[in-house]
Amino acid sequence: MATSEPARTTRPRASxxxxxxxxxxxxxxxxxxxxxxxxxxxxxxxxxxxxxAMTLYTYFRSKDELYDAVRDHALGLQPVPPAEGDWExxxxxxxxxxxxxxxxxPSLMQLLARRPLAGHEPAEITEAHLRALRxxxxxxxxxxxxxxxxxxxxxGSGMWERQRIAESADPEERRQFRATVxxxxxxxxxxxxxxxxxxxxxxxxxxxxxxxxxxxxxxxRQRLAGG
Amino acid sequence: MATSEPARTTRPRASxxxxxxxxxxxxxxxxxxxxxxxxxxxxxxxxxxxxxAMTLYTYFRSKDELYDAVRDHALGLQPVPPAEGDWExxxxxxxxxxxxxxxxxPSLMQLLARRPLAGHEPAEITEAHLRALRxxxxxxxxxxxxxxxxxxxxxGSGMWERQRIAESADPEERRQFRATVxxxxxxxxxxxxxxxxxxxxxxxxxxxxxxxxxxxxxxxRQRLAGG
DNA sequence: ACCTGAACACCGTTCAAGT
DNA sequence: ACCTGAACACCGTTCAAGT
Numbered sequence: 001m002a003t004s005e006p007a008r009t010t011r012p013r014a015s016x017x018x019x020x021x022x023x024x025x026x027x028x029x030x031x032x033x034x035x036x037x038x039x040x041x042x043x044x045x046x047x048x049x050x051x052x053a054m055t056l057y058t059y060f061r062s063k064d065e066l067y068d069a070v071r072d073h074a075l076g077l078q079p080v081p082p083a084e085g086d087w088e089x090x091x092x093x094x095x096x097x098x099x100x101x102x103x104x105x106p107s108l109m110q111l112l113a114r115r116p117l118a119g120h121e122p123a124e125i126t127e128a129h130l131r132a133l134r135x136x137x138x139x140x141x142x143x144x145x146x147x148x149x150x151x152x153x154x155x156g157s158g159m160w161e162r163q164r165i166a167e168s169a170d171p172e173e174r175r176q177f178r179a180t181v182x183x184x185x186x187x188x189x190x191x192x193x194x195x196x197x198x199x200x201x202x203x204x205x206x207x208x209x210x211x212x213x214x215x216x217x218x219x220x221r222q223r224l225a226g227g
Numbered sequence: 228m229a230t231s232e233p234a235r236t237t238r239p240r241a242s243x244x245x246x247x248x249x250x251x252x253x254x255x256x257x258x259x260x261x262x263x264x265x266x267x268x269x270x271x272x273x274x275x276x277x278x279x280a281m282t283l284y285t286y287f288r289s290k291d292e293l294y295d296a297v298r299d300h301a302l303g304l305q306p307v308p309p310a311e312g313d314w315e316x317x318x319x320x321x322x323x324x325x326x327x328x329x330x331x332x333p334s335l336m337q338l339l340a341r342r343p344l345a346g347h348e349p350a351e352i353t354e355a356h357l358r359a360l361r362x363x364x365x366x367x368x369x370x371x372x373x374x375x376x377x378x379x380x381x382x383g384s385g386m387w388e389r390q391r392i393a394e395s396a397d398p399e400e401r402r403q404f405r406a407t408v409x410x411x412x413x414x415x416x417x418x419x420x421x422x423x424x425x426x427x428x429x430x431x432x433x434x435x436x437x438x439x440x441x442x443x444x445x446x447x448r449q450r451l452a453g454g
Numbered sequence: 455a456c457c458t459g460a461a462c463a464c465c466g467t468t469c470a471a472g473t
Numbered sequence: 474a475c476c477t478g479a480a481c482a483c484c485g486t487t488c489a490a491g492t
Contacts, residue, residue, distance in 0.1 A: 017456070042485065052458045054486090063485065113340040116390045116400065119407035123416050130418040144425035148387070149380075149439030156383030160375070163343045173343065180346035189350050191357040198371035212376030212443075219446035244475075269466065279477045281467090290466065 018051050021059050025073045028066060032107035037067065037114070064115065071111040072121045077101050081128040087136035088217055094129050095154055099209050102158035109162045112155070137224050146220060153216060157209050245278050248286050252300045255293060259334035264294065264341070291342065298338040299348045304328050308355040314363035315444055321356050322381055326436050329385035336389045339382070364451050373447060380443060384436050 027049055031040045042063060046053040060066040078101050081094045102109055126147070133143040167173045186193040254276055258267045269290060273280040287293040305328050308321045329336055353374070360370040394400045413420040 041483090043483090054459080055457055057486080058456055110340060113337060113386055116394055116404075119404045120411065123411055123419060127416040127419050130422055134418060140422050141425045141428075144422050144428075145435060145438045146442075147426075148435055149442060152383035152387055152436075152439055153376075153380045154383060155386050156379035156381060159340055159382050159386060160379055167343055177343075177346045184347065184350055189354040191361060192350060192354050195357055195367050195371050198368045199374075201368075201371075208372060208375055209379075211372045212379055215373075215376060215446040215450075216439075216442055218449065219442040222445065222449055223442075268464090270464090281478080282476055284467080285475055 019049050019055065019059070021069070024049065024056060024059055024066070025069050028070050029074055029105065029107065032070065032111075033105050037070075037107050037110050067111055067115050068118070071108065071115060074101065074105045074108040074111070075121045075125075077105070078125060080124065083128060083131070087132045088221070090132035090135075091129065091150070091217065092213065094125060094132070095150060095213055096210070098125065098154055099157060102154070103161060103165070106162045106165065109155075109158045113159065136220070138220075150213075150216060153212060157212070161209070246276050246282065246286070248296070251276065251283060251286055251293070252296050255297050256301055256332065256334065259297065259338075260332050264297075264334050264337050294338055294342050295345070298335065298342060301328065301332045301335040301338070302348045302352075304332070305352060307351060310355060310358070314359045315448070317359035318356065318363075318377070318444065319440065321352060321359070322377060322440055323437070325352065325381055326384060329381075330388060330392070333389045333392065336382075336385045340386065363447070365447075377440075377443060380439060384439065388436070 024045070028040060028045055031045060031048060042056055043053045046056055049055075056066070060069065078097050081097065082090055084090075129150070130143055130147055133146050134140070138146060167177060181192075181196055184193055192199075251272070255267060255272055258272060258275060269283055270280045273283055276282075283293070287296065305324050308324060309317055311317075356377070357370055357374055360373050361367070365373060394404060408419075408423055411420055419426075
């Protein structure tokens with residue numbers, strides 16, 4: 001054992017593959033969903049994986065590249081949408097499916113806000129979505145605009161609901177929010193105060209996302225009917 | 228002017244204020260709009276203000292508190308919306324006004340995504356928005372749901388358009404995005420490829436936000452008419 | 455190819471202190 | 474009250490290696 005060398009105090013190394021691209025990404029997603037993307041550091045992720053921090057740089061050039069890989073992985077969890085049938089059902093299936101992924105993986109929303117899309121990740125979903133709108137009878141420019149409008153609605157709902165869900169999990173934050181709202185002057189903000197119960201029930205409540213989605217689909221139906 | 232007194236109580240011209248709450252916040256917003264919230268550090272902000280880094284802790288207990296102050300300040304830039312008139316005009320004025328603030332202050336969107344609202348910041352806007360919807364004839368639960376649905380749309384549009392604007396300012400990123408989209412197989416994604424010009428024209432293009440807003444307002448009008 | 459500790463240039467924040 | 478430099482415990486990443 002003992003050697004006359006100065007013995008750099010090197011630790012034993014795993015020369016075999018100790019981790020993989022996939023296992024890093026899915027572990028990172030799990031940790032980010034639990035504690036937020038910013039709480040996951042290279043060092044903490046490496047420790048969770050049981051490797052040295054620098055090992056991760058064999059698989060990713062930078063932390064941003066890891067963020068992108070996690071975001072793409074989460075987006076890929078969306079099941080392939082149906083390619084035929086009533087256009088309304090197809091649009092609804094695509095958007096509720098994406099909404100479910102956003103809610104089940106709260107860090108995805110923060111990753112989407114932080115890093116711009118490269119353009120390839122959601123190609124299958126985009127294809128199915130645009131196809132449904134073209135099949136519905138919208139001309140190309142209108143189909144593109146409708147597609148974007150629905151994506152706006154989806155992203156905003158995911159962003160808002162993620163925060164509400166995070167708050168409801170934190171008793172202190174929830175208490176503080178409620179106290180702030182209750183402290184609002186009924187003289188200055190009568191409608192807000194009067195509707196406080198409805199707002200509390202509505203925000204991040206089952207049915208809220210679908211309510212707005214139905215609204216937009218109703219407008220599209222009307223437009224197709226020549227309204 | 229040296230005195231031999233320990234001079235515990237002496238506070239001659241008691242340390243003049245080098246900065247103020249307001250000047251810190253507006254400088255921070257300007258820097259964040261220019262380079263993104265994460266690029267602004269306590270040290271860089273203090274240097275811009277010409278004070279020591281620790282000076283800022285006289286005004287803010289933490290960086291998160293500074294983030295919140297900047298976010299509240301940016302939200303307050305929205306002019307007070309009209310309190311009477313046609314409900315459609317009022318809703319449109321409120322949402323387009325907020326949309327303008329989100330576009331003019333791109334860091335606001337990232338601050339909203341990062342930090343939950345405390346509940347008091349947008350009380351005036353919320354009051355005006357809910358009031359318009361109640362005046363339109365929606366009952367309280369429906370007014371609350373419509374309010375949230377429109378906010379979803381607003382937030383999503385701000386989030387998406389901020390990214391597109393940031394990309395279009397970065398030639399390298401724009402080139403890369405375009406290359407990725409152009410590399411999409413026309414066999415696998417025929418509709419995406421066919422609509423690529425429309426998508427490029429539509430995203431973050433003048434009129435896109437209003438297109439979706441009109442869609443939602445049309446649906447509300449229809450609903451009020453008993454459709 | 456895969457893995458690693460040490461080291462570098464940062465960061466937010468605490469501390470003790472100076473006016 | 475207001476302001477400050479030094480110091481602490483981090484962080485992502487570069488480097489120079491080790492297998």
